[in-house]
Amino acid sequence: MKASIVTTVIGCFGVSEDNNIIAYIKFQKDPQIIAEKIQASETEKIPEEREIEDKLKKKGFTEIKKTSNEFIRTNLRALAIEKKFVKSQAELNKLISKVNIELTKIKIKKAVGRDALIMQVSGAIEELDKSINILVERLREWYGLHFPEMDRIIEKHEKFAEIIEKFGSREAIEHPELSQFREKSMGIDLNKADVKIVQNFAKDVLELYKLREELSKYSEDLLKKVAPNLEELAGPMLAAKLISLAGGLEKLARMPSSTIQLLGAEKALFRHLHGRGKSPKHGVIIVHQYIQKSPLEHRGKIARLISSKLSIAAKIDFYSKTNRAKEMKKELEKKIREIKSK
Amino acid sequence: MKINPHKKFEGIFLVNGKLATVSLRPGTTVYGERLVKSGKKEYRIWDFYRSKPATAIKKGLKEFPLKKGMSVLYLGIASGTTASHFSDIVGKDGLIYGVEIAERVLRELIIHAERRGNIVPILADARKPESYENIVFGKVDLIYEDVASKDQIPILIRNAEKFLKSRGYALIAIKSQSIDVTKKPREIYKKCLTELEKHFDILDKVELDPFEKMHLFVVMKRRN
Ligand SMILES: C[S@@+](CC[C@H](N)C(=O)[O-])C[C@H]1O[C@@H](n2cnc3c(N)ncnc32)[C@H](O)[C@@H]1O
Numbered sequence: 344m345k346a347s348i349v350t351t352v353i354g355c356f357g358v359s360e361d362n363n364i365i366a367y368i369k370f371q372k373d374p375q376i377i378a379e380k381i382q383a384s385e386t387e388k389i390p391e392e393r394e395i396e397d398k399l400k401k402k403g404f405t406e407i408k409k410t411s412n413e414f415i416r417t418n419l420r421a422l423a424i425e426k427k428f429v430k431s432q433a434e435l436n437k438l439i440s441k442v443n444i445e446l447t448k449i450k451i452k453k454a455v456g457r458d459a460l461i462m463q464v465s466g467a468i469e470e471l472d473k474s475i476n477i478l479v480e481r482l483r484e485w486y487g488l489h490f491p492e493m494d495r496i497i498e499k500h501e502k503f504a505e506i507i508e509k510f511g512s513r514e515a516i517e518h519p520e521l522s523q524f525r526e527k528s529m530g531i532d533l534n535k536a537d538v539k540i541v542q543n544f545a546k547d548v549l550e551l552y553k554l555r556e557e558l559s560k561y562s563e564d565l566l567k568k569v570a571p572n573l574e575e576l577a578g579p580m581l582a583a584k585l586i587s588l589a590g591g592l593e594k595l596a597r598m599p600s601s602t603i604q605l606l607g608a609e610k611a612l613f614r615h616l617h618g619r620g621k622s623p624k625h626g627v628i629i630v631h632q633y634i635q636k637s638p639l640e641h642r643g644k645i646a647r648l649i650s651s652k653l654s655i656a657a658k659i660d661f662y663s664k665t666n667r668a669k670e671m672k673k674e675l676e677k678k679i680r681e682i683k684s685k
Numbered sequence: 686m687k688i689n690p691h692k693k694f695e696g697i698f699l700v701n702g703k704l705a706t707v708s709l710r711p712g713t714t715v716y717g718e719r720l721v722k723s724g725k726k727e728y729r730i731w732d733f734y735r736s737k738p739a740t741a742i743k744k745g746l747k748e749f750p751l752k753k754g755m756s757v758l759y760l761g762i763a764s765g766t767t768a769s770h771f772s773d774i775v776g777k778d779g780l781i782y783g784v785e786i787a788e789r790v791l792r793e794l795i796i797h798a799e800r801r802g803n804i805v806p807i808l809a810d811a812r813k814p815e816s817y818e819n820i821v822f823g824k825v826d827l828i829y830e831d832v833a834s835k836d837q838i839p840i841l842i843r844n845a846e847k848f849l850k851s852r853g854y855a856l857i858a859i860k861s862q863s864i865d866v867t868k869k870p871r872e873i874y875k876k877c878l879t880e881l882e883k884h885f886d887i888l889d890k891v892e893l894d895p896f897e898k899m900h901l902f903v904v905m906k907r908r909n
Contacts, residue, residue, distance in 0.1 A: 351819075417823045436780045437802045443820060444798050447806045451788045451795075454808065616867050 346404040348395050349412045350384045351419055352377055352442050353428040357395040359404070362414040366398040369428060374438060378445030384409075457569050458592040464562045465583040471555045478548050479504065485541055489513055489533050492524035501552050507545035511538045572656035575668030576649075576675065577631065584627050585653065596661035603657075604628060604650035628653070633679055644682050649675070688723055694742070694749045696774035697731075704731040704739050706773035710800045715769040729773065733896060736767040737831060737858040740893045741902035748888040748904045750854040754778040756825045758848050760811040760840065761785065761832035764793035765804070771829070772801050779803055782821050784811050811840050814847045827854040833863045838880050845884065849907050855885055858893070859901045870899045877901075884908060 346365060349356045357366035368391045370377050383389050388396075392409065399407050415422070420432060429435045479500040486503075487494050490513040497503045497520075510516040512533055513525055533541075559579070566574040566582050570592055573582045588606040589595035595603070605612055607626030614620040625646040628634065637645050652675050659667060691697040691704075698705045700721050711727035714720060719730040733739040742749060751757070753776050762768045762783030771781055782805045783798075785791045791808055798804035809816045811832055825848050830841045837859060845855050859877050861870035870892075878887065885905035893900040 411819050416818065419822050433778050436777070439780065439820075439822065440798060440802055440805050443805045443807065444795055447791065447795060447808050450808045451792060454788045613866065618867075 344404045345406040346399045347412055348392050348407060348409045349415045350381065350392060351415060352381070352439055353419065353423050353426065355391040355395050356415055357399045358412055358415060365402055366395050367426060368394055369426065372428070374441035374445055377442045381442070381446060382449055456592065457565060458586055461562060461565050461569060461583050462587045462591070464558050464565070465587045468555060468558050468562070471551060471558070475548065475551050475555065478551070482507070482545055482548060489530040490528055491530050492528055493521060496520050501549070504545045504548045508542055508549055511542050570657065570660040571666045572659050572668045572671060573653060576656045576672060577653055581627065581630055588627065592657065592661050595657045598654065600651040600654035603654050604646055637683070641682055645679055648678055648682070686721065686723065688728065695752050697742070698728060700728050700730060704733060704742060705729060706731055706770045709773050709776065713800060715797055716766045729770065731770050736770065737893060737897055737900065737902060738767060738856070740896045741891050744891045744893065746889055746891050746902065746904065750904065751775065751827060755827055757781045758821060758825045758828045758844060759783045760828065760830040760844060762794060764790045765797045767831070768794070768804060769797060772803050775803060777803055780805065782807060782825070784809050784817060786810050811844065812836065814844050818847065821848055824848055824850040825853065826850060827856065829856040831858045833860045835864055837864065838877050842884055845907060851907060851909055853907050855905045855907060857903050859903065861899045874901045881905060
């Protein structure tokens with residue numbers, strides 16, 4: 344004789360094939376405990392289920408399976424009252440809501456992986472870059488009142504801020520290319536207080552550079568653990584960007600490579616679909632060093648090749664978690680050489 | 686202040702001409718909506734810029750079947766802007782099962798579900814109704830779908846087949862942009878309606894422009 348064990352919010356049932364309830368064990372009426380039981384029941388046999396199994400065996404059932412059951416499912420409201428688990432439908436509603444809130448909380452916790460950290464950091468770096476740019480522009484304008492000649496000579500932003508932070512006023516600067524302009528500068532003079540404040544501003548800008556450096560190291564470490572294959576093949580910046588654009592490593596792993604190729608080009612694609620503009624050939628993967636180093640006529644082909652490799656890398660990272668980065672990289676390089684030699 | 690029940694729809698009120706529902710949890714807002722106290726009751730203004738059913742009612746929808754005590758399956762419940770008003774309307778004898786795929790927005794819904802007691806948050810993909818068949822008890826009186834994805838129509842049909850009572854109601858906000866950006870909305874609506882008519886009787890429909898661009902709100906009844 345066949346029977347099934349069915350676990351629900353109100354407890355466990357033993358049901359025969361012709362939908363007779365042979366056994367029933369109530370859960371304790373506490374949403375937290377019920378949620379834990381249901382959660383556990385997804386992966387193991389909980390004590391109540393074992394007890395039901397014993398009872399079914401004693402009644403002569405031999406084939407016993409744990410399943411969901413349409414009969415119980417559709418009649419559960421009536422059963423909850425009949426078995427005196429609750430007094431009213433409103434009470435049952437409240438209980439169902441509470442139990443599922445607990446279950447959903449557990450699920451949400453599990454759904455968020457460490458790739459979520461990569462996405463936050465990648466966003467933070469992007470915003471930092473924007474902020475740093477704005478602030479450095481301000482610093483150049485500001486310090487330019489005092490020493491306008493320096494602007495064109497020191498092109499690197501970070502260096503520019505460093506010089507101000509280190510020396511302060513124009514007169515104090517010791518720098519081979521700058522000294523000659525000091526005496527005849529057309530900039531205004533600054534007093535001590537003026538200098539101090541712009542120096543502090545430069546210092547804070549440099550702090551942001553440091554923070555950026557720290558974040559990108561951290562992101563690289565995360566990537567090496569979460570997505571080592573993708574990190575090796577794409578480089579840390581692009582790998583993080585792809586995970587972010589896809590909305591997580593799992594989503595990236597599920598994407599067809601043609602979609603990966605266009606990640607970050609959604610706006611252009613949208614315009615194209617509306618009959619405005621060309622269809623884009625690639626999204627953010629354009630920054631990949633292998634594409635950057637290739638002549639224009641090969642870029643389309645290489646972009647396609649790279650996205651297919653990145654797609655495989657993301658799949659390995661998400662599903663098997665083995666590190667095959669080195670061999671994949673060699674293979675990719677070989678294929679690129681083939682394209683170029685044609 | 687003038688407060689009147691809506692002429693046609695149970696559980697919906699007009700507070701100085703603005704749509705509102707009676708709060709199940711006085712003193713708390715869900716999405717920054719305005720609260721209006723009157724006697725023992727507190728009304729929550731139902732912002733038709735933020736919630737599609739309210740837009741549809743504002744634009745003259747003639748059928749809105751949601752009522753006190755109903756059980757509802759809500760696909761794409763997000764953080765609960767609209768669902769909070771549904772929760773007010775069905776009251777404590779009703780129940781709203783809310784399916785949502787993105788945990789980020791569901792996190793916010795949970796806070797309101799905890800306060801209200803008649804919302805069941807479900808982290809799942811509405812394309813896979815099997816994955817929540819053990820959570821939804823029996824059949825529901827009404828399904829509402831607002832998922833903004835390409836397969837909106839098949840999602841509704843599959844969920845209705847599994848969970849909707851015979852002669853139960855189905856409501857959907859069709860977003861033409863999610864189905865095909867290259868086609869004209871009216872063309873898409875027509876196709877969708879033909880598909881829906883195979884399973885439902887269409888009771889009413891209204892376009893939500895200009896408040897929600899390129900959306901059609903449809904109210905239906907399951908045929909068998
Ligand atoms: C337009 S928003 C819903 C807004 C909400 N109905 C309101 O008015 O308050 C669409 C929601 O559907 C969710 N969604 C999209 N596809 C889904 C799917 N396949 N299953 C479940 N939810 C989905 C999205 O994550 C998003 O939160």
